[in-house]
Amino acid sequence: MLDSCGRTINYLRISITDRCNLRCRFCMPEGGVDNIPHKEILRYEEILEVTRAAAELGIDRYRISGGEPLLRRGVESFLQELANQEGTNRVSLTTNGLLLADKVDVLAKAGLNAVNVSLDSLNEKRLKRLCGGGSPTQIIKGIDAAIKASLKVKVNTVLLRPVLSELAEFITFSEERQVPIRFIEFMPLDQETASRTGEEVVPVPELVAALEQLGTLVTEKGPEGCGPSRYFRLAERKATIGIISALSSPFCDTCNRIRLTADGRLKPCLASPVEIDVKSAIRSGATGEEIKKLIRQTIEAKPKAHQLADGEKPQRSMCKIGG
Ligand code: SAM
Numbered sequence: 662m663l664d665s666c667g668r669t670i671n672y673l674r675i676s677i678t679d680r681c682n683l684r685c686r687f688c689m690p691e692g693g694v695d696n697i698p699h700k701e702i703l704r705y706e707e708i709l710e711v712t713r714a715a716a717e718l719g720i721d722r723y724r725i726s727g728g729e730p731l732l733r734r735g736v737e738s739f740l741q742e743l744a745n746q747e748g749t750n751r752v753s754l755t756t757n758g759l760l761l762a763d764k765v766d767v768l769a770k771a772g773l774n775a776v777n778v779s780l781d782s783l784n785e786k787r788l789k790r791l792c793g794g795g796s797p798t799q800i801i802k803g804i805d806a807a808i809k810a811s812l813k814v815k816v817n818t819v820l821l822r823p824v825l826s827e828l829a830e831f832i833t834f835s836e837e838r839q840v841p842i843r844f845i846e847f848m849p850l851d852q853e854t855a856s857r858t859g860e861e862v863v864p865v866p867e868l869v870a871a872l873e874q875l876g877t878l879v880t881e882k883g884p885e886g887c888g889p890s891r892y893f894r895l896a897e898r899k900a901t902i903g904i905i906s907a908l909s910s911p912f913c914d915t916c917n918r919i920r921l922t923a924d925g926r927l928k929p930c931l932a933s934p935v936e937i938d939v940k941s942a943i944r945s946g947a948t949g950e951e952i953k954k955l956i957r958q959t960i961e962a963k964p965k966a967h968q969l970a971d972g973e974k975p976q977r978s979m980c981k982i983g984g
């Protein structure tokens with residue numbers, strides 16, 4: 662379906678949980694977040710009611726996210742149902758990778774096409790400081806298992822100051838495995854993470870300058886389904902480097918997505934405070950047509966561009982929206 666700016670909307674990002682086994686300082690407020698009570702979380706059958714209606718409006722690709730999506734029981738069979746649903750073209754997943762090694766073969770068999778894995782440091786101590794836990798060894802085990810299972814893999818790193826000291830290692834990592842490494846500009850979605858992370862945020866030009874210290878940067882065509890990332894490589898090297906700069910060079914003109922939160926709210930844009938309550942509609946017995954109407958309203962509410970740089974706030978931290 663086209664939105665009011667003429668953009669084709671064919672992509673739904675689904676958060677299946679707000680729970681997480683990490684506490685990344687750029688994503689969660691200091692004391693963590695209050696978990697949404699289980700009964701308020703959409704059941705898988707309810708999510709599938711939304712995706713069936715979405716498919717009729719032209720949505721054909723889905724990303725499962727969270728919180729940490731691999732923590733939710735039954736994700737494998739949910740994914741299989743979604744992948745087999747009429748109209749589904751691609752299902753991908755965003756994960757912190759800690760549980761990936763154990764689950765990836767089943768997920769691949771269930772129909773998963775691609776996985777984005779967050780790896781915010783290659784250094785054990787630094788990762789623990791940034792993310793409140795985790796182990797690069799375990800995450801890399803998951804990445805290697807996903808590559809072995811023939812999934813399309815991308816590695817995501819939020820662009821904070823400590824990353825600059827690991828650039829050369831990240832490039833070697835990408836080169837050795839032939840997976841793109843993407844640096845994501847920090848997005849200030851809530852006040853607390855924004856002020857906590859403030860001094861550590863690296864402006865994109867500083868990243869580019871640091872990369873240029875390592876070699877000549879050449880623009881590259883991204884891999885299939887490259888979404889909002891701009892891609893580069895270093896001349897003479899084989900690493901693919903992505904930069905996602907939602908704040909400093911927004912990609913709103915080509916945005917093709919809407920979102921569904923774990924507690925059943927449709928969101929037209931990550932940054933927008935607008936939320937449309939599809940859960941109450943489903944729980945009061947809404948028909949497919951009525952759910953389609955809410956999805957249409959969400960698509961129609963998509964702003965021309967986000968206003969994050971001017972202080973727009975979605976009133977939820979990233980882990981509660983599903984980044
Ligand atoms: N737990 C999974 C993970 O970490 O990959 C999925 C959910 S997480 C919210 C999705 C993505 O959002 C991750 O790549 C994470 O690094 C990114 N993210 C979280 N907070 C962010 C922020 N404030 N700015 C930019 N990206 C952020």
Ligand code: SF4
Pocket residue numbers: 681682683684685688689727728729757779792979980
């Ligand atoms: Fe959890 Fe992912 Fe947020 Fe880190 S970025 S706290 S792993 S949801």
